[in-house]
Amino acid sequence: MALRMWASSTANALRLSSATRPHFSPLSRCFSSVLDGLKYANSHEWVKHEGGVATVGITDHAQDHLGEVVFVDLPETGGSVTKASSFGAVESVKATSDINSPISGEIVEVNSKLTDTPGLINTSPYEDGWMIKVKPSNPSELDSLMGSKEYTKFCEEEDAAH
Amino acid sequence: MRIPRNLEVWRLGTVNYLEALKLQEKLASERKINKISDTLLSLQHPPTYTLGKRRTDYNLLIPESELKDMGAELHYTQRGGDITFHGPHQAILYPIVSLRDIGFGARKYVENLESTMIDLSSLYGVKAHGLRKCETGVWVEDRKIGAIGVRISSGITSHGLAFNIDPDLSFFKHIVPCGIADKDVTSLRKETDMELPDEAVVQDQLVSCFARLFGYSDIIWKDKRNIDIDG
Numbered sequence: 001m002a003l004r005m006w007a008s009s010t011a012n013a014l015r016l017s018s019a020t021r022p023h024f025s026p027l028s029r030c031f032s033s034v035l036d037g038l039k040y041a042n043s044h045e046w047v048k049h050e051g052g053v054a055t056v057g058i059t060d061h062a063q064d065h066l067g068e069v070v071f072v073d074l075p076e077t078g079g080s081v082t083k084a085s086s087f088g089a090v091e092s093v094k095a096t097s098d099i100n101s102p103i104s105g106e107i108v109e110v111n112s113k114l115t116d117t118p119g120l121i122n123t124s125p126y127e128d129g130w131m132i133k134v135k136p137s138n139p140s141e142l143d144s145l146m147g148s149k150e151y152t153k154f155c156e157e158e159d160a161a162h
Numbered sequence: 163m164r165i166p167r168n169l170e171v172w173r174l175g176t177v178n179y180l181e182a183l184k185l186q187e188k189l190a191s192e193r194k195i196n197k198i199s200d201t202l203l204s205l206q207h208p209p210t211y212t213l214g215k216r217r218t219d220y221n222l223l224i225p226e227s228e229l230k231d232m233g234a235e236l237h238y239t240q241r242g243g244d245i246t247f248h249g250p251h252q253a254i255l256y257p258i259v260s261l262r263d264i265g266f267g268a269r270k271y272v273e274n275l276e277s278t279m280i281d282l283s284s285l286y287g288v289k290a291h292g293l294r295k296c297e298t299g300v301w302v303e304d305r306k307i308g309a310i311g312v313r314i315s316s317g318i319t320s321h322g323l324a325f326n327i328d329p330d331l332s333f334f335k336h337i338v339p340c341g342i343a344d345k346d347v348t349s350l351r352k353e354t355d356m357e358l359p360d361e362a363v364v365q366d367q368l369v370s371c372f373a374r375l376f377g378y379s380d381i382i383w384k385d386k387r388n389i390d391i392d393g
Binding site: 093 | 214215240241242243262265266267268269270271272299310311312313314315316317
């Protein structure tokens with residue numbers, strides 16, 4: 001219940017028309033939230049492309065599978081990112097996990113709040129837990145990413161297969 | 163239906179830390195492109211202190227020069243976790259596996275690494291536990307018997323776990339182990355009432371616990387002491 005309310009308030013904040021609800025069918029084990037209007041990589045990063053700037057973070061599914069994030073390693077503004085290559089890392093449960101960029105481009109802003117409050121990635125993966133903002137060098141790269149329905153299905157299949 | 167998966171285990175004997183790191187990087191790249199299947203390195207290190215990505219060197223209590231005089235090395239790494247010690251009679255397992263193929267995230271993977279050490283401990287009548295909030299690792303009451311520090315890159319793991327069979331625990335006095343100041347370190351030798359078999363047997367049992375917990379159908383053992391890392 002709280003998850004649905006949170007998801008819809010996030011959707012309102014992002015001015016999205018609807019949020020894909022978490023599935024509660026007995027066959028589905030994907031209880032993480034997935035938002036419409038974002039694009040998703042199969043390594044569980046999301047991108048929001050708006051006004052020539054792409055914001056990147058990791059999904060609710062990803063933060064849940066990571067555990068509590070205690071440290072975030074982010075690049076400098078002005079650096080570049082390449083699609084499917086690592087741009088930083090997060091540490092949780094004594095594991096550092098590389099984060100891959102879903103798109104290529106120049107980093108125009110980095111979320112400095114994550115230095116002091118890395119847990120924002122867990123509590124607000126689509127909002128306050130954003131990681132970098134990128135000026136895409138090749139916006140057509142977004143076309144090969146998944147939409148919300150595809151990503152939801154992808155998560156379900158990934159979780160159910162094992 | 164689960165597809166049967168094999169685990170290839172390399173018994174490496176005692177390996178210098180940097181050499182083991184180079185080997186892991188090579189194997190992780192090969193695993194990423196599916197050139198090899200899931201591989202686990204089973205080894206020990208000469209006396210070595212290591213730090214994780216957060217570089218918490220304030221937890222090293224003596225100058226580096228003194229470390230070298232002791233015959234120990236110090237290395238900064240990309241793994242998660244704080245400062246720790248590796249040395250003779252401590253079993254090290256470095257699984258190079260694809261988490262995406264297994265369907266685990268970091269949290270589940272690390273929980274299973276904890277369970278690996280807990281299961282091994284129970285073979286010798288030692289009740290160990292993990293899953294302490296904010297404190298990954300394996301404990302017997304308040305004494306730490308096993309440590310974990312992992313790196314995950316493109317879904318492929320490296321680094322892994324260190325289990326104290328019977329290391330010289332005095333080496334831990336020179337650090338705040340894993341950043342936890344008020345807890346002791348312990349070993350299987352100290353905790354068990356049973357007689358321990360040859361260390362190689364215990365280390366192989368640890369590998370078997372791992373393989374069982376991670377659902378591997380078969381282990382392919384390879385003895386690779388004195389391997390040519392660059393070959």
